[in-house]
Amino acid sequence: MDYTLSELMVATAAREIHDGDVVFVGMRLPLIAYVVAKNTHAPQAVGVFENGVLRSTPARELLFTMSDGPNITGALSCLSMLECMALLQQGRVSLGFLGAAEVDRHGNLNSTEVQDSSGKMVRLPGSGGACDIAALSKRFVALLDHQKFRLPEKVHYITSPGYGPWRDSGRLKEGGPAAVITTKAVLRFSPQGEAYLHSYHPGTTVEDVVANTGWPLEVSPEARETKPPTKQELRVIRNYDPKGFWTK
Amino acid sequence: MAKKSQTEKLCSLEEAISRFVPDGVSVAMGLQLESMIPFAAGHEIIRQDKRDLTLIGPISDILFDQIIGAGCAKKVVAAWVGNVMMGSAYNFRRAIEDGIPRCLEIADHTNFTIALALHAAALGVPFLPTYTAGGSSLFSRNHGLAEFEAPFTGEKMGAVRAISPDVTIVQAQRADAFGNAHVWGNLGASPDAARAAKHVIVVAEEIVEPKVIASDPNRTVIPGFLVSAIAEVPFGAHPSPVQGFYNRDNECYREYHKATKTRQEFETWLHDWVTGVKDRKEFLQRLGEDRVNSLKVRKHAWSARADFGN
Numbered sequence: 101m102d103y104t105l106s107e108l109m110v111a112t113a114a115r116e117i118h119d120g121d122v123v124f125v126g127m128r129l130p131l132i133a134y135v136v137a138k139n140t141h142a143p144q145a146v147g148v149f150e151n152g153v154l155r156s157t158p159a160r161e162l163l164f165t166m167s168d169g170p171n172i173t174g175a176l177s178c179l180s181m182l183e184c185m186a187l188l189q190q191g192r193v194s195l196g197f198l199g200a201a202e203v204d205r206h207g208n209l210n211s212t213e214v215q216d217s218s219g220k221m222v223r224l225p226g227s228g229g230a231c232d233i234a235a236l237s238k239r240f241v242a243l244l245d246h247q248k249f250r251l252p253e254k255v256h257y258i259t260s261p262g263y264g265p266w267r268d269s270g271r272l273k274e275g276g277p278a279a280v281i282t283t284k285a286v287l288r289f290s291p292q293g294e295a296y297l298h299s300y301h302p303g304t305t306v307e308d309v310v311a312n313t314g315w316p317l318e319v320s321p322e323a324r325e326t327k328p329p330t331k332q333e334l335r336v337i338r339n340y341d342p343k344g345f346w347t348k
Numbered sequence: 349m350a351k352k353s354q355t356e357k358l359c360s361l362e363e364a365i366s367r368f369v370p371d372g373v374s375v376a377m378g379l380q381l382e383s384m385i386p387f388a389a390g391h392e393i394i395r396q397d398k399r400d401l402t403l404i405g406p407i408s409d410i411l412f413d414q415i416i417g418a419g420c421a422k423k424v425v426a427a428w429v430g431n432v433m434m435g436s437a438y439n440f441r442r443a444i445e446d447g448i449p450r451c452l453e454i455a456d457h458t459n460f461t462i463a464l465a466l467h468a469a470a471l472g473v474p475f476l477p478t479y480t481a482g483g484s485s486l487f488s489r490n491h492g493l494a495e496f497e498a499p500f501t502g503e504k505m506g507a508v509r510a511i512s513p514d515v516t517i518v519q520a521q522r523a524d525a526f527g528n529a530h531v532w533g534n535l536g537a538s539p540d541a542a543r544a545a546k547h548v549i550v551v552a553e554e555i556v557e558p559k560v561i562a563s564d565p566n567r568t569v570i571p572g573f574l575v576s577a578i579a580e581v582p583f584g585a586h587p588s589p590v591q592g593f594y595n596r597d598n599e600c601y602r603e604y605h606k607a608t609k610t611r612q613e614f615e616t617w618l619h620d621w622v623t624g625v626k627d628r629k630e631f632l633q634r635l636g637e638d639r640v641n642s643l644k645v646r647k648h649a650w651s652a653r654a655d656f657g658n
Contacts, residue, residue: 127432150459151381152534164433164598165409167383172533172591173649180535181381181406182467185460189479212456212485223444225430225437228407229459232480261483270503271479 103329105283106347107337108301109243110136111329112281113197116241120144121194122187124233129243130197131163132337132346139336148187150229152179162341185229188236191274196237198230202255203244205315206293207262207277209234210255217249227259234260236271239278246282246312253315263293285309286326287317294318299326357578358525361551362627364577365392368547371399373514374425376466376545378408380536382432383591384519385411386551388584388628394418395623404466404513406459406537409588410604413437414622416452417614423453425492425511427462433598434605439614448611455490461508463537465492468510469544475507482506516545518570519585521592522560523552527575530560530567533591539569547576553593555580563656581628583640594643 106129113133117123119142125134134147135158147155149166154176161170172178187193200209201224211230214222234240242260244250261267262277280287280295288298296318300309302325310317329337341347359367369375375393378385390411393401400422403412407428415421416429417439429440443452457465460480468476477498487493492509518538520529529550531538542548550570555578561568583593587600608614625631632640 149534151383151536164596164601165382167381167534167589167596169589169591169595169645172383178532178534180463180539181459181537182463182540185463185480188460208483221445223441225435225440226426226428226456227458227484227486228428231458231484231486232460235480235482235484258483258485261481264483266483270482272482 103334104344104347105301107329107334108326109281109283110337110347111333112286112326113241113243114140114333116279117142117145117195122146122148122192124148124150124188124193124196124229124237125166126197126199126229126233127166128199129346131166132340133197134158135340136333136336140332146176148184148193150181150184152181152184153177154179154184162345164345185232188232191236191238193237194239196233196240197243198233198240198260199243200230200260202250202252203242203280204251204255204262205253205295206264207242207280207289207295208255208258208264209242209260209262210257212257212259230260234262234277236275238275240275241278242280244280244282246284246309248312248314251312251314263289267293284312290318296320297323299324301326302328357527357572357575358555359577359579361388361392361579361581361584364549364579365389365396368515368549368576369393369398369401372401374402374404375515375517376404376513376541377517378405378411379516379518379538379541380534381407382409382596383533383589384531384585385409385588386517386519386584387411387586387588388581388631389517389549389551390415391622391625391628391631393420394618404462404511406462407432410437410601413439413608414618416440416443417449417608418618418622419449421452422450423455425455425457425462427457427459431601431605433601438608442611455492456486457490457492458486461486461493462511463540464508465511466537466540466544468508469512470540473510475509477505477507479505511544513541513545515547515549516541517549517551518542519590520550520552520570521590522554522556523550523578524556524558524561524572525578526558527570527572527578528558528561528568529570529572529575530564531569532567535569542570542574548574550575550578551581551584552578553582553584553590564654565656583632584628586643592645594645597639597643
């Protein structure tokens with residue numbers, strides 16, 4: 101492979117962004133996915149950052165956080181957090197990205213606390229804006245390190261809601277997870293809100309993905325290999341993150 | 349409220365913390381997410397060995413971790429506590445998981461609910477409704493969140509209880525001696541947190557003449573009559589960035605992550621950078637002139653002038 105796993109995940113995440121989307125960008129790899137999408141297939145996408153920044157052009161330098169200087173210089177608008185969250189609650193955000201420590205069968209995410217192998221509770225940083233993005237964006241995409249213990253049948257704490265009775269009616273009916281991009285695969289969701297294998301990354305197999313998932317994972321009859329990053333996508337990623345801080 | 353004179357408001361950071369952050373109060377800080385985090389103020393809180401504080405803020409990016417590690421906090425009201433660039437915050441984990449250096453209570457919020465809680469207090473109402481957090485476990489653990497049936501529509505919604513911090517510490521680019529403060533860039537929850545608080549401490553990169561502030565009233569995010577104390581502290585937000593003044597010191601977050609994995613290592617770090625240092629000036633000397641200079645704005649990007657004439 102002449103690309104890294106993180107580069108594959110960034111390119112895959114970038115393809116979730118449609119041209120004209122209003123995207124709640126989030127942190128880490130999605131910061132770069134937004135840059136890739138803007139520079140390739142989605143030049144009209146607008147980025148919303150929960151610190152209060154709106155951007156119609158990608159930042160000119162690599163960001164380590166959304167509040168770094170280059171994300172403010174040349175911004176479309178600098179607002180308060182509440183004003184950005186208001187866009188989300190109104191239903192004006194078409195796509196949101198978030199990370200998690202655990203994702204379950206119905207796309208519920210836990211980033212608050214997990215148990216280690218000895219059963220001891222491990223405290224994680226918490227929701228940040230993840231719960232808001234999951235609850236209120238029209239579609240959301242989660243990124244995950246694919247390990248069996250990170251994909252339990254049911255998370256014991258829902259930091260960020262996936263599918264469940266809360267999606268049957270009311271405001272939350274409008275949203276839900278569209279995809280989980282892991283280090284092994286891309287999962288998508290049935291109309292009943294259950295995750296299935298959509299594609300497996302080059303170098304892995306369907307069997308490997310299923311064996312490393314904590315419930316009997318449905319496999320789409322059309323499951324195929326995840327499309328590798330294109331030359332153009334790789335060029336944007338490497339130009340933006342030349343030292344590979346996020347994408348090594 | 350008695351009118352405060354100009355001289356009473358402009359003071360050293362040491363005095364501001366000493367007067368307005370007594371033991372046991374709730375303190376909102378780090379309200380602009382990853383930028384303009386008042387680290388100098390946090391370090392002064394640690395040096396003055398404040399106890400039993402309740403820390404309020406959306407994500408705080410290692411500031412809360414340092415205050416927790418120093419044993420100054422009994423409770424955290426936050427959406428996220430960690431190191432944005434590196435991941436976990438070890439003092440926070442030690443406190444929650446093992447009660448080291450002391451037990452820590454946490455009220456888990458989301459960024460939206462904490463912004464709403466501060467906005468409610470800033471509006472002077474006891475709660476605000478929202479759709480966020482529906483379907484999540486947050487309601488079961490945070491007494492400041494409740495489900496209720498909305499009037500008019502009858503739908504089930506979340507209610508977020510107002511939070512009025514005893515004191516809010518806000519970092520500003522510039523302010524006058526009356527506490528009127530200009531802030532630009534992402535604002536996070538700063539404007540609401542200032543309005544929601546009983547006292548506001550402004551930490552400014554520079555103190556300017558009142559006419560500078562008055563020349564651009566749209567940029568006056570904090571009106572001085574809300575402010576109890578104002579301190580001039582250049583590089584007061586380091587290692588977080590202040591737009592137009594300095595960039596983020598990424599190396600510092602990396603070093604902190606490496607240097608705080610064990611309690612013992614953290615104690616060394618705390619002595620080297622906080623308790624063994626007199627003030628921010630000495631902190632910057634320890635950081636070294638080259639490193640400080642390397643963080644300064646490399647290319648200015650001035651806004652166009654706006655005509656406030658009539």
